[in-house]
Amino acid sequence: MKKLQEKILQEGQALNESVLKVDAFLNHQIDPVLMQQIGKEFATRFKDAGITKVLTLESSGIAPSVMTGLELGVPVIFGRKHQSLTLVDDLYTTSVYSFTKETSNDIAISKEYIQADDVVLIIDDFLANGQAALGLIDIVNQTGADLAGIGIVIEKGFQNGGKKLREKGYRVESLAIVESMQAGDITFRNGETQ
Amino acid sequence: MKKLQEKILQEGQALNESVLKVDAFLNHQIDPVLMQQIGKEFATRFKDAGITKVLTLESSGIAPSVMTGLELGVPVIFGRKHQSLTLVDDLYTTSVYSFTKETSNDIAISKEYIQADDVVLIIDDFLANGQAALGLIDIVNQTGADLAGIGIVIEKGFQNGGKKLREKGYRVESLAIVESMQAGDITFRNGETQ
Numbered sequence: 001m002k003k004l005q006e007k008i009l010q011e012g013q014a015l016n017e018s019v020l021k022v023d024a025f026l027n028h029q030i031d032p033v034l035m036q037q038i039g040k041e042f043a044t045r046f047k048d049a050g051i052t053k054v055l056t057l058e059s060s061g062i063a064p065s066v067m068t069g070l071e072l073g074v075p076v077i078f079g080r081k082h083q084s085l086t087l088v089d090d091l092y093t094t095s096v097y098s099f100t101k102e103t104s105n106d107i108a109i110s111k112e113y114i115q116a117d118d119v120v121l122i123i124d125d126f127l128a129n130g131q132a133a134l135g136l137i138d139i140v141n142q143t144g145a146d147l148a149g150i151g152i153v154i155e156k157g158f159q160n161g162g163k164k165l166r167e168k169g170y171r172v173e174s175l176a177i178v179e180s181m182q183a184g185d186i187t188f189r190n191g192e193t194q
Numbered sequence: 195m196k197k198l199q200e201k202i203l204q205e206g207q208a209l210n211e212s213v214l215k216v217d218a219f220l221n222h223q224i225d226p227v228l229m230q231q232i233g234k235e236f237a238t239r240f241k242d243a244g245i246t247k248v249l250t251l252e253s254s255g256i257a258p259s260v261m262t263g264l265e266l267g268v269p270v271i272f273g274r275k276h277q278s279l280t281l282v283d284d285l286y287t288t289s290v291y292s293f294t295k296e297t298s299n300d301i302a303i304s305k306e307y308i309q310a311d312d313v314v315l316i317i318d319d320f321l322a323n324g325q326a327a328l329g330l331i332d333i334v335n336q337t338g339a340d341l342a343g344i345g346i347v348i349e350k351g352f353q354n355g356g357k358k359l360r361e362k363g364y365r366v367e368s369l370a371i372v373e374s375m376q377a378g379d380i381t382f383r384n385g386e387t388q
Binding site: 023024025028029030031032033035036058059062063065066067069070073074075076077078080109110112113 | 217218219222223224225226227229230252253256257259260261263264267268269270271272274303304306307
């Protein structure tokens with residue numbers, strides 16, 4: 001997605017060979033117009049998949065997911081990383097290790113909101129080693145719903161998450177795939193889903 | 195806002211006299227169409243205020259804020275409750291006590307994204323005792339920016355946050371004000387901002 005690539009080049013910062021800072025439009029400050037364009041793009045790519053629910057993780061997955069849900073006309077559910085006192089229902093849970101934060105988080109969704117007859121689109125802001133996506137896939141499997149695919153805003157093509165998911169047969173649609181980074185320099189993968 | 199009141203009556207659950215569960219459309223599952231209507235409503239109410247930034251808190255404030263930012267044509271910044279490794283910049287921080295979770299959280303925003311010449315609209319999902327709003331106001335004061343007001347999706351009128359903020363002279367626009375609750379029964383305040 002050309003506009004996203006341009007935004008990454010203009011406002012993203014490669015802090016080193018593995019950390020891409022996009023706090024200017026995705027992870028801290030949010031560009032709502034770009035989020036709307038991202039929502040339209042995911043909706044176009046998955047328009048024939050019969051999606052009934054979008055599933056994401058708090059917090060940075062919420063903005064692109066809500067715009068995608070708006071375009072597809074379906075609700076969005078965000079997995080919580082810490083159990084809230086008002087989440088009193090039966091929960092599906094799984095554990096996700098974050099290499100960035102060097103901690104494991106239990107993520108949870110209420111059993112109320114995804115049923116066996118749903119068709120789920122998973123959306124997340126980043127795909128690196130695939131831990132978060134695999135956690136969300138585990139949750140979808142627990143619900144018995146069908147998984148239509150995984151929509152990723154930015155994939156780090158130099159980490160193995162995308163390869164791992166595609167080899168397992170999942171449909172992964174990444175709007176920008178960063179092939180390599182050095183401090184101050186970002187290169188995208190050509191072809192594929194761009 | 196009539197549609198929001200109807201949604202609260204249809205899908206909200208008064209668990210007791212103080213806990214309102216709106217996980218069905220705001221705090222866990224999100225209704226993107228309602229969020230868009232909420233965004234349009236906040237944008238209409240604050241259209242003459244010269245807003246340049248929307249400030250909110252992760253996670254449940256993000257969806258209504260992004261829709262408001264889209265309508266107003268301005269960026270959204272969400273305060274983080276846990277410091278991220280990619281938030282390496284200088285930060286404005288403040289401490290917020292959550293009566294629901296019975297813990298204090300430091301919230302932080304990067305100094306990069308709000309400047310002294312900004313006009314900020316604070317948005318949050320709930321207003322109860324006002325702790326979160328006061329924390330966000332403290333952050334806006336640290337930036338030197340002007341505060342246009344505070345947009346709240348659901349105010350608990352039976353707690354003192356709204357009164358406290360209005361007595362201090364802040365403009366508070368709440369889209370639904372719950373006057374009282376009992377298990378299974380929700381009453382709204384009439385007049386005012388509805």
